[in-house]
Amino acid sequence: MTLLSDVPRLASADLDAYWMPFTANRQFKSAPRMFVKAEGMYYTTDDGRQVLDGFAGLWCCNAGHCRPGIVAAIQAQAAEMDYAPSFQMGHPLAFRLANRIVELAPGKLDHVFFCNSGSEAVDSALKIALAWQRVRGEGARTRLIGRERGYHGVGFGGISVGGIAANRKMFGTLLAGVDHLPHTHVLEKNAYSRGQPEWGAHLADELERLVTLHDASTIAAVIVEPLAGSTGVLVPPRGYLQRLREITRKHGILLIFDEVITAFGRMGTNFAADLYGVEPDMITFAKGVTSGTVPMGGVIVSSDIYRAFMGGPPGAIELFHGYTYSAHPLACAAGIAALDLYRDEDLFARAARMAPKLEAALHGLKGTRHVVDIRNHGMVGAVELAARAGAPGARGFETYLECFEAGVLVRQTGDIIALAPAFIVEDAQIDRIASTLRDVLSRIE
Ligand code: PXG
Numbered sequence: 001m002t003l004l005s006d007v008p009r010l011a012s013a014d015l016d017a018y019w020m021p022f023t024a025n026r027q028f029k030s031a032p033r034m035f036v037k038a039e040g041m042y043y044t045t046d047d048g049r050q051v052l053d054g055f056a057g058l059w060c061c062n063a064g065h066c067r068p069g070i071v072a073a074i075q076a077q078a079a080e081m082d083y084a085p086s087f088q089m090g091h092p093l094a095f096r097l098a099n100r101i102v103e104l105a106p107g108k109l110d111h112v113f114f115c116n117s118g119s120e121a122v123d124s125a126l127k128i129a130l131a132w133q134r135v136r137g138e139g140a141r142t143r144l145i146g147r148e149r150g151y152h153g154v155g156f157g158g159i160s161v162g163g164i165a166a167n168r169k170m171f172g173t174l175l176a177g178v179d180h181l182p183h184t185h186v187l188e189k190n191a192y193s194r195g196q197p198e199w200g201a202h203l204a205d206e207l208e209r210l211v212t213l214h215d216a217s218t219i220a221a222v223i224v225e226p227l228a229g230s231t232g233v234l235v236p237p238r239g240y241l242q243r244l245r246e247i248t249r250k251h252g253i254l255l256i257f258d259e260v261i262t263a264f265g266r267m268g269t270n271f272a273a274d275l276y277g278v279e280p281d282m283i284t285f286a287k288g289v290t291s292g293t294v295p296m297g298g299v300i301v302s303s304d305i306y307r308a309f310m311g312g313p314p315g316a317i318e319l320f321h322g323y324t325y326s327a328h329p330l331a332c333a334a335g336i337a338a339l340d341l342y343r344d345e346d347l348f349a350r351a352a353r354m355a356p357k358l359e360a361a362l363h364g365l366k367g368t369r370h371v372v373d374i375r376n377h378g379m380v381g382a383v384e385l386a387a388r389a390g391a392p393g394a395r396g397f398e399t400y401l402e403c404f405e406a407g408v409l410v411r412q413t414g415d416i417i418a419l420a421p422a423f424i425v426e427d428a429q430i431d432r433i434a435s436t437l438r439d440v441l442s443r444i445e
Contacts, residue, residue, distance in 0.1 A: 009046050010034070024397075033404060038065035041422060041429055043409065051404065054433045055411045056422045059229060059261045060292030062351075063341050064422040070293050073337035077330050086114075086326040094327035097335045101289070101300060104270040104339070107279040111306040114298045114327040118260035118286035119153025121297035122223070125284050126157040127321055128301060129221035129254045135308050138252065141220040142177055145210060145253075149183035151230035152223060152258050161223050164231060179214065181206050181224070185234045187384075191373040192366060193235065194359055200237030204244045216251035221281075226272035229261035232416030233375050233382030241278040254305075255280040260297070264288030265342060265423055267378030268352025275378065281305060291338040296331035351379045351423040354430070361434035362419065368441050370395060381419040383437060388415075388445070395444065402440040408433055 015029045035051070037044035041064055043051045056062055063070070077093075084091040098112040115124055126144055133141040146152065146161030153159075159168050160175035163183065168174060182203055184190075190197035207222065226241055228234040248255040262272035263285040269275040271283060282305070286297035309318040325331075342348060355378050362374050362381045373384040388395045393414045400412035410433070411418040419433060 040064045052408045054409055054419050054421050056420050057292045059420050060287035062265055062288040062423055063291040064424040067341055069341050070334055070337040073333045074330055077333035081329050093332035097332045100339050105300045106273045108302040109300045110303050111301050112298050115323050116295045116325050117297045119155045119158050121284035121286055121299055122152040123155040123157040125256050125282050125299045132305050132308055133220045140217055143214055143219045144178050145222045147181040147224050149231040179210050184237055195377050196235055196238045201239035204240050207247045211251050219253050221254040221256055222248055223256040225258045226276055227262050232413050233380055233418055235375055235377045241276045245278045256282045258284045260286045265348035265351050268355050290334035294331040294334040347423040355379055357430050361430045368438050370441050383417045385415040398444050399440055403436055406436045408436040
């Protein structure tokens with residue numbers, strides 16, 4: 001058996017074939033950064049350095065890396081049954097995992113549709129929303145509403161409702177009939193908020209304006225990240241999500257929370273819906289469901305939605321949608337083991353306990369050179385830097401690289417540095433993340 005850590009370091013010619021995602025390929029291939037091993041809070045690089053993981057991989061390894069219970073479950077499942085067809089056939093782990101997820105899900109959300117990534121979860125949720133409106137006799141409701149700065153993955157549905165120009169501009173006209181709410185972050189109004197900003201709930205009223213413009217009878221669903229992650233951590237203003245819920249309910253519009261980042265403890269609760277006290281009609285998830293170990297995503301829908309599809313002839317397929325790898329046995333085994341570990345170690349409560357520590361450490365960076373804002377909620381934080389004149393993103397990228405050289409993995413998006421450590425993070429590791437950032441920011445231009 002060849003282990004990644006035994007493979008000799010790659011020569012530069014070996015780097016050409018792989019077209020890397022969301023990566024500066026030429027920059028990377030001129031100075032590669034390779035991980036070959038992971039354990040707990042640390043990665044090991046191919047030159048043998050330990051790197052403290054301040055970002056749970058990419059917002060996903062919530063329980064820390066290579067936790068033995070999850071590893072053993074995946075290994076055992078691979079030997080027991082590698083794959084089972086997902087259409088017109090089942091396997092017990094899929095049902096068991098769906099039940100476990102429903103136990104954690106808020107209120108009336110009690111059915112789970114499985115897929116393999118956050119992007120697929122979003123496309124599935126948007127399709128379910130359109131189909132639900134149709135089966136209940138509201139087939140004219142085809143419009144979807146997202147939000148500026150939203151990230152909903154990279155499928156055509158996701159980039160259409162998403163609100164990040166760089167992810168949209170290369171790819172044509174996208175889905176027709178999509179509109180966007182304004183984002184909620186205005187530096188002059190809510191910079192340096194700890195947790196939820198006080199200002200901004202009224203921005204949800206923009207939905208009333210869109211309803212007036214398009215008419216409710218044309219609108220199927222609104223999709224938002226309760227806390228916007230990828231764009232650089234925008235925490236919802238107090239009362240904002242409640243207002244979105246009231247307006248959507250009033251007009252027969254479905255509310256979808258994209259919880260690909262926030263689900264499974266990231267906010268110190270099962271879902272962000274719990275922390276913010278707002279129950280959507282659907283929740284998309286991915287990442288943390290398997291603690292990042294095997295790709296998996298899904299949509300949790302309310303019983304009302306599920307039941308509306310169950311009215312046709314009993315032998316008929318109710319929803320013409322699904323993936324070869326929906327509820328893949330390895331992913332289900334990993335998911336059940338991850339949920340077991342979260343429960344047995346009470347890791348969501350630990351995330352909630354460590355969140356004030358992360359908040360204090362990050363807000364301690366106020367006044368550090370280049371810093372213009374600091375935001376946080378749950379086990380999520382961000383430090384926004386002033387852009388270098390004429391070179392947006394350059395200072396952020398340099399900060400990212402310098403932190404990596406100093407042995408700390410953070411995430412950079414433009415000039416924002418995001419943090420999301422695993423829930424097993426220790427006080428001293430949070431301090432190290434913050435002090436590394438302070439050192440780097442003090443020395444770079
Ligand atoms: N929705 C949300 C809210 C996400 O954050 C997706 C959908 C898509 O998931 P997949 O599994 O298709 O990648 C995401 C993914 C970052 C970063 O640095 C964020 C994501 C992925 C990679 C990096 O912020 N979010």
